Amino acid sequence: MNNSLIKLIFVTLLNKQKYYFVKFSFIVLILNLSGCIKTNDNLASLPVIPFPQVQVNLGKNYEFKEYYSIKNRQIIKTVTNKDWDIAFSNNLSSKKQVLLNYGVNTFYQGINTFSTNFNNTLSILDYNRFLNLNKYSNYYDENDSLFNDNFYYESGILKSNKFIYIIQRGENSLNLNWKKIQILSFDENEVHILISNLDNSSRFDVKVPLNKTSNYTYFSFEKNSAVDIEPKKEDWDIEFTRYVQNVTQFDITQYYAVAGALLNPSKNIEVSRIENKAIENIKLQDVQNLNYSKSLYEIGYDWKNFSSASNDGFYSILPRVYAIKLNNEFYTLQFIETTKVIGNKRYNGYPLFLQNNL
Amino acid sequence: MFGQTESKVFSSDTKEAMYATSILIYKEGKVINMIRTNSDGSFSIPDDFNFEEIEIRRLGYEKLMYKKNEIPTQIYIKPVPNAIEEIVVTGQILPGNKYQSPFKLKYYSKEEIQNKKVHNLAEFLQTENNFTITQDPILGTRVSLNGLSGQDLNLLIDGVPVAGKLNGTVDFSQILLNNIERVEVVDGPLSVIYGTNASGGVINLITQTKVKDASTLDANIYGESVGVLNFNTQFGFNHEGNNVTFGFGRNVFLGWDPNEDELRQKIKPIWRDYSWNPKEQYFANLSFYRRINSQSNIHVKFNAFWESILNKLNPSSTFSRIVFDENYSNQRYVLGLTHTQKIDKSLELVSNLNGTIFQRTVKNFSQNLTNSYREILRQEIEKQYNLFGRAILRQDPKQSKVKMLYGVDFKYDLINTPKIESQSQDMFEVGVFSMINLKITEKLFFQPGLRFGFHSRFLSPISPTANFRFEPNEIISTRFSYSRGYRNPDIKEMFFEFIDNNHNIKGNSNLKTEINDNFQFGFDIKPKFKPYSNHSYSTSFTFSYINKDNAIEIVPVDISKNEFKYFNIGTSNSLVFSLDNRMKYKDFIFSLGANVLGNQKIYLGVKEQIRDFFYNFSVNLNTTYTIAKYDIKLSLLNKFNSPNTFTLLNILENKASTSTIPSFMMSDFNVSKSFIQNKYTLTLGVKNIFNIENLTLSGFNNNFHSGNDNNQTNFLWGRTFFASFNINLKE
Known part of the structure; x- marks a missing residue:
């Protein structure tokens, strides 16, 4: 604002004859001084994505599950959850002889x-x-x-x-x-x-x-016959799916349908969690001596939280890296998204993750 | 030749020349003559006039007396706080002094509103006793009075209910105070006159109607360190009896978070999710008032309000390329017409017609962080239409001991939103009411009242009231009242249907009307002081017992599905003891209040009840000190709130549980300096001196949303500093 404008405003403010002019001058001045709420965030630079990304497609309503090979860094099969009802173990000494579909919902x-x-x-x-x-x-x-x-x-x-x-x-x-x-x-x-x-x-x-x-x-009750769901057990390491698990939320523990990653029970695969450390800075020597868990849901679903109380069920992702030990080879994996915009609409069910082969 | 004593009278407050001020001329203690000041405030008395003293007298100002030879050439008279302004209208048969009201009535003048340097009603009530303010980042600011929720409070502007509610109550931060002349609060049910939602009390905001000067400009710019920048401007002119005011303004809040610095470091690539969302408000108001003739006047007003709240969300992870935002915009347009007609010397008819359109739009956006491209993902619009009309006939026959009020009102509400059953629902309500003031003896008044109503969806209850006021002498006045108030369930409580991944909230079409019985006993003491006394004092004590039946609350039905529903949950009982004192000593004004509230809730069909009354108290002390010589005013506002334990329904375990808000202290301080005959005022101050931020609730948490499980509640945004510059010009 130049000095002559300031002078004009003050002179007119003090001059009774020019009140009407003053009023409008004042308004224009104030309007110009007012700040604005910044709606857009213009980032000069974004961090470079350091490793290849893998997109998982569980569908708009979690209707699919996908089998993933860590070594090949590849989704090897996608199946529809409702295509099967019950499954029978091919190993008579298995702890679970019969499975019930866990991918549809809690009902x-x-x-x-x-x-x-x-x-x-x-x-x-x-x-x-x-x-x-x-x-x-x-x-x-x-x-x-x-x-x-x-x-x-x-x-x-x-x-x-x-x-x-x-x-x-x-x-x-x-x-x-x-x-x-x-x-x-x-x-x-x-x-x-x-x-x-x-x-x-x-x-x-x-x-x-x-x-x-x-x-x-x-096995499918619709077809009354066996159906082709699971790939060869040697070919896959992680199953991305919606699944039912006992979860503690709101101070009560009960079964919820969650979406996440389960490990192949027949593979020699173990997982350790590394919190708050950038995946690009994690080297082989950092993961070799970690405590690893054999739990099949060690990756699980809880790498994400509800992002906002109002946000219609969308999630934010924890800054957590999973170290994976598979047949004495080490990998790191970090989820970076869980939603995708499809046709002007945002959906959960699309986890995106980075994987580094150490 | 004899000369003459010449002098001019000014207001010490505004420095205006005081036209038509009475100058009483005394001799031997008796008034022997009276003159009035001219338009420039001047008066003169010939020196040969035989008198001893003069008294300067003007309604609403302190009286001053001078001996004949001591009359100064310039006389400054001080406004008496709450003198003339204490003429109240809320719940009155005729406008009258608040000390003659049969209700517990609090009154706040424009000066008191301005002293607080607040912009909306929520901020204003924050430092007042009996009120509790809570924040919701999405639904806005909610207010409770004596433990009764905002739904039980009828918020009125010029006696007309404010429409446009979210979650059952108006967002009090949307109610701006820029053109408000005074605030009146009735602490107790006034359903007889104001119908539904007045079961807990009434807050009535009185707007500026008349313009005393030929033209006026009141402009204010306000900045607060938390990121608030507000301005407003109000013009007024009075041309041949046409009183026009026009105002507009803009309030901006840039957002705030208690952990902003830490989060900016921690969240990559960008932190953007404030716990207090950025907000922008625009508003405009236009008012036209004119006397049509000696018997009638008309007042037309239009208000427009736009608000936009931006809820920015954090990126999902360090490597996210897309972020998501939500935008809530609220718009309210109100057109009102009031016509007052004197039918004869004792009869007056006041008619109101008021229409409101309220629209809330929720939008979801995605934004690409690499190219700033924004895309709208979802838009949902809710529209509320409200039509309200009222006609009141007041009868005040001269020399009669009976004053009467008869009234009829109607209210029509229509809501269109995808979140209610059938997407559109409406309600219609008509009421007929009457109130009578009987002067039984010189000292005893009785004011009964009754309302009958017809409601399109309920059997509307009969609402009676009976009030006594006994004035044993001029100093003490006691009052006893019983009132029955009611609150009909609103459209959303009956037909709400909001089901998505994260919400499952349902209305209940079987809800019954809430009934509220209120017994109140109180007394007011207002000692008489000499006209030129430098001190005055008034005190008021009230005890209330409030019983609410069929209390409507939203309660969790099945937490595993995040399912909530509205229910008549049972009964609540409240005991309220409140004490209000106003003291003036020389240039100090003190307002000291204390409030003790006991609350009990008994839930229907619940095995484990908690029958205890939980008590909490608050104390407030507001002090103003004026240094007239330098046109400086200092204000200190304090309010202490004790820990507040309340009962909640724990439906999972079928029992009542408790939750506690910890104690906290609110303190604000500001100093104002006026320049050039009060035309310009600069105010500097600090708010929330003790730096209260979010509060942590302890005990059971009936949390509405699934994301927040740490029991933190947004409460205040910590200590802030502010500066305000005001221009007040008159011609």
Whole structure:
């Protein structure tokens, strides 16, 4: 502002005859002095992304899961979560013989009726009768135990109690989403099962041949047959998926559907967490002597937090690096995004991470 | 030849010449003549006139007396704080002195508002007893009175309810004080006159109507170290009885975070998520008042308000290339018309018609950090329409012991938003009410009242009130009142539906009307002091018992699904003891208040109840010292709040739990210096001297949103320094 303008303003302010002029001068002056809220952030320089990025695609509604090979730094297979319902272990000494779909939502769960007569019809009321006994079954959490009561070993041979299970397939409104299942036998080559709707309609007696190349053989109630879900067990290291886990939030612990990374149970893979250290500064010698965990959900879901109370469920990512020891080779991995803008809309379910091979 | 005594009378406050001031001329203690000052404040008395003393008398100013030979050539008279201004209108049959009101009524003059150097109603109430202020970064500032939530408080401007609510209550930081002449607070239900939402109390803001001078300009620029820059300008002119005021302004807040320095270092590539979001407000108001004839006048006003709050979020990680922002913009347009008609000497009809449009727009943006490209991702618009009308007939027959008020009002609300059932809902309410003031004896007044209502969605309750005022002498006045107030559930409480990944909030169409019974006992003491006394004192004590039935609250139904719902949760009881003192001694003015509040909540159908009353107290002391010689005024505002424990519903465990806000002390200090006959005023000050920032709640947390689990609540933004420059010109 030049001196003559200042002089003009003060002269007019003090001059009674020019009040009307003063008023407008003053307003213009004040408006010009007012600051603005900066909406755009113009960054002169952004940190260079130091390592290759890997984009995971879990879908707009977490409908997919993806299998990832660390060594090849590559997603090797994408499958749809709803394409399978139940899976059978290809290893008779496995701690979990049967899995229940853990990728759809928390309503995907089951109960053991402890009855063995498959001819008896059931209803949702029977499920509700046992509601406090509803359970999950997955390969990453040993505490999940829906099918544990069904199996026992007799002279080293796996036997089935042939209990009938009611499975709630992710929703609780339609009878179609409910199935009952009985496992008649389980040996190293095949699993013999009976499945039907609760009222015994759509009853199938199926012998499912086990696929020895993968950890589990996946089965679809829609197709009443085995489906191709898991790649060869040697080919993948991490499964990116939505999964159900017991989580403590709001001071209570209960099952939530979370999205994250699970490790291949048949691989010699271990993980350690490095907090608040830049991934580009982590060298081989920094990770060799860390304490590593064999937990299959050591990477898990909690590398992200809700970013803002108002922000409609989007996340911010913790500045955490995962050191991975795979067959005595070391890698570092850091998530950098979890959302993606697709067609003017923002979605969770698209983790993006960096991986460095040390 | 005899000369004459010549003198001029000015206001010590504004330095204006005081036209038409009475000069009473005394001899032997008796008034023997009276003259009035001329337009330039001057008067003269011939020296040969036989008198002993004169008294300068003007309503609202201190009286002054001078002996004949001691009359100065320039006389400065001081305004009496809260003298003329204590004429109140809220809840009155006729405008009257607040000490004649049967209700507990607090009054704040324009001078008191200006002394605080605050800009909105939330900041103003922060240092007042009985009020608790809480902040929400998205929904704004909420106020509770005597432990009753903002929904129980009816916020009025010139007696008309303010429309445009978020989460059941108006954001008090949207209510700006730039054209407010005074604030009146009734501490107790006034549903008889003001209907729903007046069950806890009423805050009535009275705007400037008349312009006393030919033209005026009031402009203010204000800067605060936290990043506040405000300006406002108000013009007024009075041309042949047409009183026009026009004002506009802009308030800017750049955002604040208690850990800003640390976060800037820690969060890469950029930190941008303030806990107090940047905010920008624009406002404009236009008012036209004129007397149509000796029997009637008309007042038309238009207010426009725009607000934009920017919630910037941090990048997801150091290597993020895209950031996301949310923008909340609120717009409120109000058009009001008031017509006053004297029907005869004892009858007056006051009619209001008021329309409000409120719009809230929520936008989500993405921004590419590499090229600053911004893209809108989502936009959601909520529109609220409100039409309000009221007609009041006042009857004050001369020499009658009965004054009467009859009224009828209606309110129509329409909300359009994707977040309510069917996306559009409306409500309609009509009320008929009456209040009568009976002078039973010279010392005893009785003021009963009754309201009947019709509501399009509820059976509206009958709202009665009975008030007694007993004045044993001129100094002491006691009052006892019973009032029943009510609050109808609003549209959102009934039909809200907000379900996404992070929210699951549902309305409840079966909600019942809240009923509020309030018993109040109090007394006011206002000793008489001599006209030229340099001190005065008044005190007021009130005890209230408030019982609220069918209290509506939002409670968690299923925390695992983040599901919340509105319910009539039960009963709440409050005990309030409050003491207000105003003292003036020479150039000091003290306002000392103390408030003790006990609160109990009994939840319906809950096994483990907490039946204890939890007590908290607050004490405030506001002091003003004026150095008239140098036109300097010093103000110190203090308020101490004790720890505040309250009951919450823990629905998961089906029990009542408690949460506690820790104690804190609020103190502000400012010094003002006026220049050139008070045309220019510079104020410097410090706010929140004890540097109170976010407070940590202890105990059970019914947190609404999932991200925040550390029980921190935004409260104040720490110690700040401010400067304000005011221009006040008159012709």
